[in-house]
Amino acid sequence: MENGDSILLQPIRHLTSVKDGENPKSNVERLSKTSRPLLPNSSAIIINLPDTPTTGSDRSPNVVQNFLSEINPKTQAFTWDNAFHNISYIISWYFFSTALSFYNKALVGKDKFDLDLPLFVSAMHTGSHFLITSILRSGRLSCIYKKPEGKSVSINSYFTRVVPCALAAALEICMANSSLMYITLSFYTMVKSSTPIWVLLFAFLFGLENPRFILVFIISIISIGVIMTVFGETAFNLTGFLLVLGAAICSGFRWSLTQMLLQQEESMNHPIATLYYISPVMFIAMVTLSLIFERPIREFGYSKHFKDLETITQTFGLMIIGGILAFCMTISEFALIKNTSTVTLSVAGISKEVVVIMLSVLIYQDQLTPLNILGLVVSIIGIAGYNYYKISKNSQDNKGRYQAVPSHKNESKD
Incomplete structure (x- = not known):
């Protein structure tokens, strides 16, 4: 499997939420590189693999950045813009x-x-x-x-x-x-x-x-x-x-x-x-x-x-x-x-x-x-x-x- 590929995880009991107006099947349509068909009546999501290899943790080695990123649990990656807004x-x-x-x-x-x-x-x-x-x-x-x-x-x-x-x-x-x-x-x-x-x-x-x-x-x-x-x-x-x-x-x-x-x-x-x-x-x-x-x-x-x-x-x-x-x-x-x-x-x-x-x-x-x-x-x-x-x-x-x-x-x- 190459970097940047997507993998399909199935089955899953339920999805946590679906946005208004969004087709629940849109996740299926996003699959571009899968060799197995979806099982009937099952749910699926996509996890995008990173383009660069990781060593078990994707956290920044910068202690300050790690702390500031924890301020906003809804943001998956640290950015100085998010940190500035949270501190403000x-x-x-x-x-x-x-x-x-x-x-x-x-x-x-x-x-x-x-x-x-x-x-x-x-x-x-x-x-x-x-x-x-x-x-x-x-x-x-x-x-x-x-x-x-x-x-x-x-x-x-x-x-x-x-x-x-x-x-x-x-x-x-x-x-x-x-x-x-x-x-x-x-x-x-x-x-x-x-x-x-x-x-x-x-x-x-x-x-x-x-x-x-x-x-x-x-x-x-x-x-x-x-x-x-x-x-x-x-x-x-x-x-x-x-x-x-x-x-x-x-x-x-x-x-x-x-x-x-x-x-x-x-x-x-x-x-x-x-x-x-x-x-x-x-x-x-x-x-x-x-x-x-x-x-x-x-x-x-x-x-x-x-x-x-x-x-x-x-x-x-x-x-x-x-x-x-x-x-x-x-x-x-x-x-x-x-x-x-x-x-x-x-x-x-x-x-x-x-x-x-x-x-x-x-x-x-x-x-x-x-x-x-x-x-x-x-x-x-x-x-x-x-x-x-x-x-x-x-x-x-x-x-x-x-x-x-x-x-x-x-x-x-x-």
Whole structure:
């Protein structure tokens, strides 16, 4: 057999996927050099042999290139262009998510700008999201986003899937922003790191993950770390702690609903579409909560932030800036997941938490005790263990499967 030839592997139980409009028999028609006919009712794929001999591994000897190529598991060969885009996605998500954390603390913190309307601020954020996504979906900026044709969410799916997901997201954001009025940013970040616990628990409840001893062990490790963090906090505030803990629980519930939504609704597999559908519900829920608990209309009458037209314009301008930061963070987060993996996002999230805590100590002079630091380290170990488990599980699930190796570079991108 010569280099560049193709070999036929058969039989195969099933093919993983067939693209829309593609003839399943096209693989058969591509065969140019085979001596055996296809067996009846069997599937086949083609593996193109390389034009140059290999020595058991096709990885580059360059360690840096190997590392950068691992960032994108969907790309079979390393290219500097792909590496540059993946790193830019990580940097963008890092910047916007970190900036949003400090923005929220500076805006609603009692010792900072002291805008005592965290629920109303959150509502303004989601309102700006709806305006931005409506403009993008109108087709006026087709160079940025092109609306898919013939795809929309049914009324039944909207009320049974979209609305619960939006309400969970609204509760999470409102409680998270409200907690920053009572606790330090570092303590908020450490307690919010308990989110993987609730993600796993709701995944068990909804059948998205099978209960295993190793997962229960990982949950226990993260829980111990959070408990150590709480007992080590010198400026402990019960209200703030319960709010951020409730935000972590809602986050786990929300991400489980989001996973089911994205898996079952083809029309919502893009962040623009997702924000477009869930932001109106989130806006209504947040405004309602604000009217009940904050009474913003009364606040407008005597607050120093709404005393005249100039300050009102500045205050609402600050709110819109937060909405833009949140929007950019969501878009960069989706791009990071789409072009790399959720594991990459999780690892980046761990390092981001460490950076946020370090910056909050330097900027806001937050006090950390040895027990605080030890609890954070234990939680990070648990989160890292969960990421390692997911990597190993995904590797085992994909082992032994034949995958078609594209013969052209453009075919590697769906």
